Amino acid sequence: MARGARTDPRRLSGQPRLPGGDPRWCGDPPADAGIHPAELAGASLRRRGARPLPPGHRLLGLYASSGLAGGLRPGNHRGARRRLPGSAPAVSGNHLRRRCPLRRAAPGPSPGGPVLGGQRSVPGAVPAWPAVRRSARPPAAPGAAGPAGDRRHRGVTAMSVKPLPPTAVCGVLGRMTEAHRQRADQMAELAEAEGVSWAPSYLLPGLSLRVNAAAVVQRGERHLAGAWNAGGRLAASLLEQEWPAAARQADACGIRAAARGTGVVHGSVSGCQVLYVHITGGAVFFSTRLRWLAETAGTLSPDWQAWTEIISFGAPLAGRTTFTEIRRLGPMEYVEAEASGTVQLKQQHWPWEDYAPQARTDIDAATQDTVEAMAALMRPHLHSPANPMLSGGRDSRMLTALARREAADPGALTAWSTSSDAGSALEELVAAQVAAELGLQHRIITGRYSQFGQDFAEYADAVDHQSSLHFWLMPVARQLRSSPGAVFDGIGGGVLLGGGFADPRHAERMNTQELLSARIQARARYLTEAERVFSPGAAAALRRRAQAGALPLAEQYLGHPNAHTLTSYLIRTAPSVAPAPAKVLGGAQPAVMPMVSDQVAQIALSLPHEAKAEGAWYPALLAAADPRLRGMPTADDLTGTRHHKRRIAGREAARELAGLIRGGPAADLLSEGLRAADPAEPQGVITWQRLLSTQRPQHLIRGLAMLTLWLQDYAEQLTDTEVRSISHA
Template sequence: MAAEVGEAPGLVDEPGAVILHTGAFGLIDVYYLADGDAVYFAGAIEPLLALARRPYEVNWDAWAAILKLTYPLLEDTPYREVKRLPGSAALVWSRSARRITVRKRTPRWVRDEPFDRGVTAGDMVALLHEALKPFDDRPLLVPVSGGYDSRLLASVAMARRMDVESWTTSPDDGLDNDLVFARYVTRELGIDHRIVPQDPAAYPDEARWAARRLEYLTSHHAWYSPFAREVHKAGRAVVDGLAGGPLMKNFLITADAVEARSSTGRQAALLAALATGEPHLPVLSDQALAFMDDRVGAAFAQATSMLRGHRAELPLSVLHTRTARGIARSPVNLVGPEATPVFPFLHPEFFDAALSVPVDRKEGGRFYREILRAANPRVAALPSTNGALPHRRVPLRSGGPAAREWNHRMLLKAATVQGLVSEPMLGVIARGPDALTEFGSWNSRFWLRGLVLFGSWLTDYEEVLGDLTPPWANA
């Protein structure tokens, strides 16, 4: 049986079977490799690759999702040989049948649909106090950005008189409002605050460090690398606001998704919101893009199929895909295991209460603002990156000279894959590193990072990969 309260995977040795289970969300990864009658498992991909037969086979479905969504879906990893055990699932070895099967369960919060219990903002704050109570005697690090999640958690921790420090770094979004807004929050709360700087010249090394540590599973988190390494030295558990956006402010849940009349319409609108939007020029070839659209659409439908018609279908769809497979990698795999991540928003009682609040009550962040006011009205009134932002621009570290040169080399490698990139993109690459200054918009940056991640993966693994001819080249 998969864990339904905690997120730790486990191995259960019973008289009739041996069971390897994940947590219900699968935040802690479990990977496995089948080789004949043997099945090997590990918490990382690389140890299993050491046991796999070479050359490895490219999993183009995984790369389709990484490029389109920034993370893979289902059991996919970049290698066909290694699979990821999904959340709320188990590998079961039957001693009598002498065979192994994958057993998937429906998580508790899907089986027992939430109903509107009339939960108040004050109720939510009280539940956060309960979620943090077990850590009252531990020194905590509460990273504060300019958004809602971190200021809420910092407000509750300080109200509990916990031993708190707060750090902030730039998300490399071209604004750096986080650095300014976090100072307002920590000053109001009286928390010792530190800014962890980033060096644009070090960006290639930081991006490589994150990519390798995350085993090329997502194009997120390069900006977090220097921060994570500093956290390793701090000796404090790290309080992380994972899942706050989908649970309390409809993050990435568009009006089209909320107003759709069918589950199919809701899922289509949600996938469109989750996918990287249109770049300023076509990045992929028509054939590659058509393949990826088809494969990602099918995988997303399968990954969210158990949620169709559920009262909390939309937030749970975000949590089971983007949150679990992409965003959680930062606290789980960059901060951890050297530091312990704490996820108050995933505390079972808080999670259930947040899911019970109707989606329309959360529209525009209205419910979240009620919670913030209940926790600390003065902090709630401070400027936030979740609201209108000043038109203040700073240079992107990921767009500086060192980054452009490295990005260009990785794009050259990615472009060796037959029919992957478009003719306009080949033209950009031919003009050299400085042509990448065109990729300044949000969508264009994410497409660039995805292709650079793929090129970096090829650079690291090309000698042990098999045929690199993609499926669309034979279509």
């Protein structure tokens, strides 16, 4: 594909669309939904011990108005989204081109879905781990709470603090040449073309830095310090500390620059704050957006190991990206530019390695400390409107309840829900029940079958093709752009608070290699279905390369008392899941992730495993956040079988993905059956739909689609586009 002709996100495959699309309940609901929404919303939940929704609850109005209970003509319901405006023209220069119409929606009212809750609509050798003791409690979070009586911010109205834009940072540190300075300017121009408004530039000998209003910067006569994260609202006093302390206290990335280009660019303590670096020519270029680095870098080399990991796990591991020259900074990683001209990637000690289960732990105190630590991190963002994400699970409802408790004006909160495309309507229904119980405005945004192609392409661009997991967040991210205020996301709760991703029950009988393999395969479980999607040679190579890529991480923590948690966190949570809140939601509004803060991680990792196993700690945490959450079931508690077809398994999505993959280089990796399954033929579509209707093959197909879109964007810039290199283990 020509370099100037990026894929139209509204049409990936070039396949013709059926008139009106395939009416499904995600956007184009059917008349025969199978289970009446009134039964789901009331009687069904009541039978399982949930609190029923009150008579006349607006949840039923959602189904009546959207057609879920009686059918509807396509495009005629209140959740129909306006067409996005055309892309902004690229700035001059051969290194720039038109971008997809993704980053910012036009200002104005959001069409959205209804608002519920009775409100208006709107690596190598294994280290010998020493005895680990509980460290001193880390410093309090920025903006930490005072006395309990101050929680509601007396005298502060909800609109007294101006909302922040999504975080944006780029620059270069090191030996500065004119070419380096020009590239830094080009990166800034790319950001501006996407709608970023920069604060005044910071230019020093050896440094060029651009930040927007979400970052905090202090400049002295011979030095500069800056810090940022996806949420913003960082205190200037943070910069008075050494950078490792700042990274821990606020989960912040940042820069500390001294004379003539010396200093460090550092990552956060959690590794969930996204920052990319490119070391070249005696300097380090850095950016919160990989595209700004890649498009200004000239020729780049594809990292086929990274693509193996995206397909197998959902994202590259160990700081890899899809380009061998560019890295994403992991927990406490930093790049140091020295006076000698040497620029090196290094890692500060990760404090989470020091936290280990304590036999004598006061669970009640730990519960209160955890809830208060999360509340303190959220509080600075609750002087203005805010947007807690609310699914049918525990983590999101905990944060939503805390936002309700801590908000200066609870009426300025809007809880947001969307379909995870997991095939269950109960996520949205249970979320509506929680919102009603808490008395919050609630919006449900569902994706339309006919807009799957646009959603997937926009998601690929938002995460810079570095993750394949959460494409279904795009409809709600678009709506959030016109709803100012921080987004609260519960990333990390399952692995840190919920005891998720534990070792097999018979782990004590496994030898070392069996245990390592079990921990890796649990995160690469999608590859058990690899032969259904890939040719035999490609499937075997993916397994070998995935194991080899993850093995150093698993070996590193083999003897650690929290080995299973840290391994899962570094294989899945930080690389694969974090781009969803940090870049998808965080690309719409500032995103706050309290559960991966150092304060919360220290408490959670210090609890005995049995206190958290299978979610045992959640009831106490939820009750501490808000007693009204006590005993309320989750969607997982209630779900037996799926109640609707996955949107990604619809005819439109199957045609989009099949046409995209079969029409590109990734077709060389497909199984014989999928190569022959023509999406223009009815039986071909059915073949793809069957695979997309189950989680594991679907995951693998999403990875191939992401690879194809990436090659369309960067083929002319790459030294190699032969995807069969993935098979060369």
